[in-house]
Amino acid sequence: MFHVSNVLGKTALDERVLSAMGKVPRHEFVPVELQPYAYANIPLPIGFEKTISQPFIVALMTDLLDLSENDTVLEIGTGLGYQAAILAQLARQVYSIEIIEELAREAKQRLRRQSCSNIEIKIANGYHGWSQHAPFDKVIVTAAPDLIPPPLIHQLKAGGKMVIPAGLPDAQQLVLLEKNGAGRVTTREILQVRFSQLEETDPGITSN
Template identity: 55%
Template sequence: MKEKIQQMLDDIESETRLTRHLIGKNALDERVLNAMREVPRHLFVPEVSRHFAYTNGPVSIGLGQTISQPYIVALMTDLLSVKPDDTVLEIGTGSGYQAAILSRLVKQVYSVEIVGVLADKASERLETYHFRNIKVRSGDGYLGWPEHAPYDGIIVTAAAPHIPQPLIDQLKEGSRLVIPVGLPYSYQELLVIEKDLNGEINTRRVLGVSFVPFTGKHMESEKGRCAD
């Protein structure tokens, strides 16, 4: 197992070097890499697919959802630029893996999953494996989780056609939202949205990505709208 984990980390470092001109750095935060090393990825994929758990690619978790490629998980976590006392929001719990990675880096993680079955399974899995600082609920991620806002960071693990305004509203000043934006099964970009201390929004495009689509009634009602 140690060899598989090390190979995963080597693959992440290799992809980081290959994309350094896009992501603006030669190496990811060591804290992020340590979290990737410590969280057993194979526990978050279906048993039938566990031989793929540490390969540098996405893995299906059923119901049309995936666990993202390790490099993308590490990159998005790095781009969020969180601190140990932070509270973060994740939209799209999926298997719970991204939340588990974040839990090693921050004080509290809140995660919203629109598919009720996945939310229940992820919550049970995270509890079983003692990830105590994560709370999961089933709901429409477009709306965020306003009860615990504002957040020191928000991460979205599904591609939205535009940036949901409630997530911008729930982002603390001086913090970041990391989100893939684009049409389903078309070109998507990973964006870093930073709200400065004056509440102004700055957007940075990082690189092209491929994510499952953001779902929910708000996405359905606003299909014609595109990101800036």
């Protein structure tokens, strides 16, 4: 059986994370026909073969980032904006990248309705990060590459943390990557997960 203490070294998630999730209405970030299921601990489809992660995974990934109020965060995979809305409660600025234009437009509208003013969204291939605003204190990725993208590691500040699912489709692991003050990178596998694949090449989209 899975216990939080097994992966976090503590018995409960950070109260700040739970408070932030309590302030963000999840039903506002799912398709209207799925709103009755918004608070179930299950992933829900949002179109384009994408899902909104189950609340526990959102909470766990957010907790692993160990956010502070002065942090600048890069999110890869905006979806409909739920994770970004939670990050915005805990960090100074969130830069979020979504490769699917329709989802990005919808996320902007939903976040605007929630008065989230410290989130900037760009339509692009998140594999390449967002060099214009780098480096970032924290990076969170909601789609899985086979290997952790070098541009995202490069754009993470010394002392920063990245939470990312990675691996082949049937063998993905949620990974906590940390970069120390000297720039040395270490990784730790947290638990097995299943995310949609991160697009790794798209010559028509730039990263700036």
